[in-house]
Amino acid sequence: MKYLIVGLGNIGPEYADTRHNIGFMILDEMAKQEGAKFYNMRLAYYTEVSHKSRNLYLIKPTTYMNLSGKAVSYWMNQLKIPVENVLVLVDDLALPLGTLRLKPKGSSAGHNGLKNIEAVLGNNNYPRLRFGISDNYPKGRQVDYVLSGFDEDEKPELPALIDRSIEMIKSFAAIGTELTMTKFNK
Numbered sequence: 001m002k003y004l005i006v007g008l009g010n011i012g013p014e015y016a017d018t019r020h021n022i023g024f025m026i027l028d029e030m031a032k033q034e035g036a037k038f039y040n041m042r043l044a045y046y047t048e049v050s051h052k053s054r055n056l057y058l059i060k061p062t063t064y065m066n067l068s069g070k071a072v073s074y075w076m077n078q079l080k081i082p083v084e085n086v087l088v089l090v091d092d093l094a095l096p097l098g099t100l101r102l103k104p105k106g107s108s109a110g111h112n113g114l115k116n117i118e119a120v121l122g123n124n125n126y127p128r129l130r131f132g133i134s135d136n137y138p139k140g141r142q143v144d145y146v147l148s149g150f151d152e153d154e155k156p157e158l159p160a161l162i163d164r165s166i167e168m169i170k171s172f173a174a175i176g177t178e179l180t181m182t183k184f185n186k
Helices: 019-034 065-079 112-121 142-146 155-175 177-184
Strands: 002-007 039-041 044-051 054-061 086-092 100-103 128-132
Touching: 002 019, 002 065, 002 155, 019 044, 019 054, 019 086, 019 128, 019 142, 019 155, 044 065, 044 155, 054 065, 054 155, 065 086, 065 112, 086 112, 086 155, 100 155, 100 177, 128 155, 155 177
Parallel strands: 002 054, 002 086, 086 128
Antiparallel strands: 039 044, 044 054, 100 128
């Protein structure tokens, strides 16, 4: 069984460790834990890990957030992975920090990365793991907020949340979306 795990983010040091790059941060930690190394391949940083006889292909698109669909589509076709075996890791303003939600499909909720994936794939029937980053910003300052780093009081929470996200990714590959939702979504 093959799975494509897509961490959304933007490339470049100015975006590293920002709220919008939580997808990259999760996959970086997962690769580190598995002793895997990312390689700069076509449209994405790419690596492979395995879990319970399943192959997990991890990608961090190098297309910038608003063209993420290009990388997702390319790697789905390249690796022959059906849409239900694609998991997109995404930051979510509508959820408080500390909230992780796996969904089998859904709207982009205004997220440019998800909007582009939906446009390129022609549907929104792909699973996504929504990582709550809360919405603690003044009106009209959303872009500055998502492109800023986590606050000092939030940083201590991140390692446990990232580890839990990795557990959810492995569970998704091992037992599927529905059972993982039952186990992890609170």
